[in-house]
Amino acid sequence: xxxxxxxxxxxxxxxxxxxxxxxxxxxxxxxxxxxxxxxxxxxxxxxxxxxxxxxxxxxxxxxxxxxxxxxxxxxxxxxxxxxxxxxxxxxxxxxxxxxxxxxxxxxxxxxxxxxxxxxxxxxxxxxxxxxxxxxxxxxxxxxxxxxxxxxxxxxxxxxxxxxxxxxxxxxxxxxxxxxxxxxxxxxxxxxxxxxxxxxxxxxxxxxxxxxxxxxxxxxxxxxxxxxxxxxxxxxxxxxxxxxxxxxxxxxxxxxxxxxxxxxxxxxxxxxxxxxxxxxxxxxxxxxxxxxxxxxxxxxxxxxxxxxxxxxxxxxxxxxxxxxxxxxxxxxxxxxxxxxxxxxxxxxxx
Amino acid sequence: xxxxxxxxxxxxxxxxxxxxxxxxxxxxxxxxxxxxxxxxxxxxxxxxxxxxxxxxxxxxxxxxxxxxxxxxxxxxxxxxxxxxxxxxxxxxxxxxxxxxxxxxxxxxxxxxxxxxxxxxxxxxxxxxxxxxxxxxxxxxxxxxxxxxxxxxxxxxxxxxxxxxxxxxxxxxxxxxxxxxxxxxxxxxxxxxxxxxxxxxxxxxxxxxxxxxxxxxxxxxxxxxxxxxxxxxxxxxxxxxxxxxxxxxxxxxxxxxxxxxxxxxxxxxxxxxxxxxxxxxxxxxxxxxxxxxxxxxxxxxxxxxxxxxxxxxxxxxxxxxxxxxxxxxxxxxxxxxxxxxxxxxxxxxx
Numbered sequence: 001x002x003x004x005x006x007x008x009x010x011x012x013x014x015x016x017x018x019x020x021x022x023x024x025x026x027x028x029x030x031x032x033x034x035x036x037x038x039x040x041x042x043x044x045x046x047x048x049x050x051x052x053x054x055x056x057x058x059x060x061x062x063x064x065x066x067x068x069x070x071x072x073x074x075x076x077x078x079x080x081x082x083x084x085x086x087x088x089x090x091x092x093x094x095x096x097x098x099x100x101x102x103x104x105x106x107x108x109x110x111x112x113x114x115x116x117x118x119x120x121x122x123x124x125x126x127x128x129x130x131x132x133x134x135x136x137x138x139x140x141x142x143x144x145x146x147x148x149x150x151x152x153x154x155x156x157x158x159x160x161x162x163x164x165x166x167x168x169x170x171x172x173x174x175x176x177x178x179x180x181x182x183x184x185x186x187x188x189x190x191x192x193x194x195x196x197x198x199x200x201x202x203x204x205x206x207x208x209x210x211x212x213x214x215x216x217x218x219x220x221x222x223x224x225x226x227x228x229x230x231x232x233x234x235x236x237x238x239x240x241x242x243x244x245x246x247x248x249x250x251x252x253x254x255x256x257x258x259x260x261x262x263x264x265x266x267x268x269x270x271x272x273x274x275x276x277x278x279x280x281x282x283x284x285x286x287x288x289x290x291x292x293x294x295x296x297x298x299x300x301x302x303x304x305x306x307x308x309x310x311x312x313x314x315x316x317x318x319x320x321x322x323x324x325x326x327x328x329x330x331x332x333x334x335x336x337x338x339x340x341x342x343x344x345x346x347x348x349x
Numbered sequence: 350x351x352x353x354x355x356x357x358x359x360x361x362x363x364x365x366x367x368x369x370x371x372x373x374x375x376x377x378x379x380x381x382x383x384x385x386x387x388x389x390x391x392x393x394x395x396x397x398x399x400x401x402x403x404x405x406x407x408x409x410x411x412x413x414x415x416x417x418x419x420x421x422x423x424x425x426x427x428x429x430x431x432x433x434x435x436x437x438x439x440x441x442x443x444x445x446x447x448x449x450x451x452x453x454x455x456x457x458x459x460x461x462x463x464x465x466x467x468x469x470x471x472x473x474x475x476x477x478x479x480x481x482x483x484x485x486x487x488x489x490x491x492x493x494x495x496x497x498x499x500x501x502x503x504x505x506x507x508x509x510x511x512x513x514x515x516x517x518x519x520x521x522x523x524x525x526x527x528x529x530x531x532x533x534x535x536x537x538x539x540x541x542x543x544x545x546x547x548x549x550x551x552x553x554x555x556x557x558x559x560x561x562x563x564x565x566x567x568x569x570x571x572x573x574x575x576x577x578x579x580x581x582x583x584x585x586x587x588x589x590x591x592x593x594x595x596x597x598x599x600x601x602x603x604x605x606x607x608x609x610x611x612x613x614x615x616x617x618x619x620x621x622x623x624x625x626x627x628x629x630x631x632x633x634x635x636x637x638x639x640x641x642x643x644x645x646x647x648x649x650x651x652x653x654x655x656x657x658x659x660x661x662x663x664x665x666x667x668x669x670x671x672x673x674x675x676x677x678x679x680x681x682x683x684x685x686x687x688x689x690x691x692x693x694x695x696x697x698x
Contacts, residue, residue, distance in 0.1 A: 164678060170647055173644070174650065213621055216621065216642050254621070295522070
């Protein structure tokens, strides 16, 4: 595969370094429970993972929000835990409880994982991507994604969501060799998975490191920056021209090192990142994406308008993609998303 | 009350601006479930709030960790939710579930709160402080504390812990006048409460803003910096000489504005704050406190030693108090705390 021609889709142009007015926009978890048509499709699938592994339904829910709001990008409908699932760990989603996994907490547990069936297991996800690649509007970019190794590892070790990641950090600090093997396995599998997403039509990649903010700087360097940099380098080398967006959520001051040292083309910002700081420290180095508080989309009204304008005024002057600081929440009224889309499309920077 | 004489206790000297080697140390939640003697005392009280309101038992658990580890400071044993409890909101702690409150979500709910009985309700807490003031070792400083208005408001509005603070933010953005009234009531009550703690023997104050990191910059400025600054100014004016430590947890880049604009004497850092950045941006302006990852105290061993040394090498050169980045977790082995205490006391910077 050789270098691609210069992008024409607005989302990809922004990632290539152009300042666009109005900026391109999409929303994390734009395909989801806040939409009645999603809930309708969801009800026809079995489990949540069944939906992720059903190319017809997964591509349908990916496309649903585009029909309403005309986003500049669509992200594959899937979940970050399909990777541990494909490695042979038992993963289940219980309604209202979040994910439950049989935890990996020792070298013995780790030895039961097996990467040899990765692509076979994930074939339906690749089929979804291929379907989307044909079905997506000509001006809409198609984003592939994966969880970052650190964030996926927290679920694999805790066996569920967690407040303090005690089991994961204990493994990291008390059995560093076992933890390093888990992270190496995840980094390789994640790279394999992302490359195959690209080969099936993904035009850009986002890597979600939702729990990056939980690590002190030395461990952040090793387990957030390190694996992300190696994923960026691998994609750049094996599939040149496909941009990568990192999202080291709540990294705070460490967003700067993250951008400098991973080489990402774009960085997604949580809602806590001050705009002027991002404009000064991050935007000269890569495209920034973000960072409206998702609860402003629940509140709506003038507060929503003011929140949108506050971001556009500061970040809209440089390379920028409008997004939320975290995923849309289920109680978001769809008409508030319409209000956001309308305001963005009418923005004159 | 007039200015006090220069402090002799190591913790207070560090807050007054001295660089001490080894630095003074204490640990957030040092009186707690990881200690068998705490669990024994806890079992003799009724509910968790009963323990907070029992001067004999609350002072006993405050003193317990001092006997083991010789910390340079002790913090009043209490809870940040005694303030809403004293304002008349129904507050209960259910074992393993965390706090449950009858939520305040409207002007009508708010009108049922009443600050007139605050001091009467909190009299047992003041009695605990008075008891501690006499019982504490001569070299140990006695810290009073409260939750910051923003963090206390999240519990009052959500009615429990929360992941995204959706109800609180919705009130903040959709009913700004009602939310401002709640915050004003909390700021006044918190100030009254802290002044009275000082009058009963507290030699320093820490204000815990555990959820400060959940706010975008404009709301952080208004609801974290604003109320903290007014508390700092009130204490400085009404009880001069009593230092105030702020803890805007996970504020990230906004730690800098917090320190500059609130005028705190000290700032407590979560474990995600990079040390070199804190030494450059924060330590010249106030005393810094922190920020060992609490899970390193669970892991123990050489990882713990390395984690301690990493912090001491960077922050130990300036005005500094060693602490954790968040509270001790219940599964912490007490012997790991002993190892930490020994290493700190032997440190030659």
